[in-house]
Amino acid sequence: MASFLSHLVFLSLALLVSANGFTVPLKRVHRSPGGLLAPGHADVPVGNSHDFSSVGGQKLGVILDTGSSDLWVVSSNCTGIDCSGVAKYNATSSLSLSSYNFKLAYLIGTVSGSIGFETITLGSYQITAQVFAIANETRGLNLSSAGNSGIMGLSFPLSAAIPATAGKTILENMFAYFDDAHRFFAFRLGRSSDDSTFSFGQLDSLLSNSTDDFTRTAVYTGTGRHSTLDYWKLPLHAITLNSSTSISSFTASRVPGSPTPIAVLDTGTTFILGPTKDVDAFWAAVGASRKLDSGQWEVQCTRAVAVGFVLGDEHTKREYVIDPEDVSLAEGSPEEGWCTGGIQASDGVNSGDWILGDAFLRVGSNVYVTHHGATAHQPPQIGLLNLTDPHAALARFQSERGHDDEDPITGHPQVYSHQDRTHLNAPAICGIVLVSAFIVGALVSLVAQWYMQHRYNVRKDNTMS
């Protein structure tokens, strides 16, 4: 292994270092309607199809996943159905192959191959001898349907399957390029196929021009002997319904020592997932809902409710309200009048208790999140900027979906501090309205197999041989 470590030199093109970060468009890739209900079809939330990344000079689209930490791409030796038809990596003269194998098991599939080192570019940044895995076999990941060649994990080294002794993760190497103030990345996840971006070292100017807009909280690590920095996660204090009631009594956290449930932010998951008991209680409180035999929750499409997640530590906790469109997903509903719940039960999450996937992270209307790397003065942090106006979102939802005949939610209001953006200027508002206007039609919240979608961070079974 020592011989590989000697290759770890970070090379930057002088010209590019002066460019402080980058923002690139991302293409949201979605399944064809015919594939919606077919078992084994995996959802691929954010793909990169704008050629901003390359491996050994070859442009390969990868899924950007904040719920895992390895970078891997399929090689030309990958000949199975799962990886057919996607661009494949061919060995170059800059490749240095190790004798170590790589195997990563996700809930619905696996990937295996070898570990090597190659020159990687991301936007205008280049890393030489980046450790990565070259997959000669993938199963159940359904790369071919979305045309992705691999996954780029953007979580912490501790959750990587490639051992830390082999080399730094791509995120560590990228963070090393940026000064303290710019050591962060962010996604703007839109609702249609072409209104998403990924930014490194800067913000998407459509949404914000200053990290001061955000409420920042240290990534939850626990304390003492339980202290672990593995995923982008925060304490969850309560879930509010229409600001009129709130659920704050949850199943005990599976994270050792944590007094509250822990929520993991994950672009690799479509839905919001939580423990069965809590999710069942949530839908019972919403009303006009039903649980199918498969365990999937549905809600009457006219049920208008603004759901808020109260996140942060004791000093920073705020309510982040999500759009009713993300609570009740209209696309692809199998039965008239019933919509798929944006919040679903899963007891298979082991990175935390709740996973806040795209249904939460969609900034077309919900929240804009920054992921900050550690500096000499502070640990990694998550910045949250609420973008929802719950009243406007509810009014729009009601005018689109029609009258709700069921009883309204009643309860005892509990007031949580709200994190509001205070200085939206007119062009930004127009932009946001345009973004949220795409809502229906285009995509994402593809019903079916919701339980598969947390594959990037559940039951991750890392084995090295």
Ligand SMILES: *[C@@H]1O[C@H](CO)[C@@H](O)[C@H](O)[C@H]1NC(C)=O
């Ligand atoms: C994939 O690569 C590994 C390690 O290089 C090798 O042991 C395995 O036989 C290969 N599998 C296939 C299907 O080519």
Ligand SMILES: *[C@@H]1O[C@H](CO)[C@@H](O)[C@H](O)[C@H]1NC(C)=O
């Ligand atoms: C950020 O700055 C740019 C350029 O001045 C401006 O066009 C944009 O509206 C600003 N964005 C926000 C959210 O204020």
Ligand SMILES: *[C@@H]1O[C@H](CO)[C@@H](O)[C@H](O)[C@H]1NC(C)=O
């Ligand atoms: C949520 O609030 C809106 C606006 O106040 C109201 O019209 C709607 O009926 C409420 N929803 C439920 C399920 O009570």
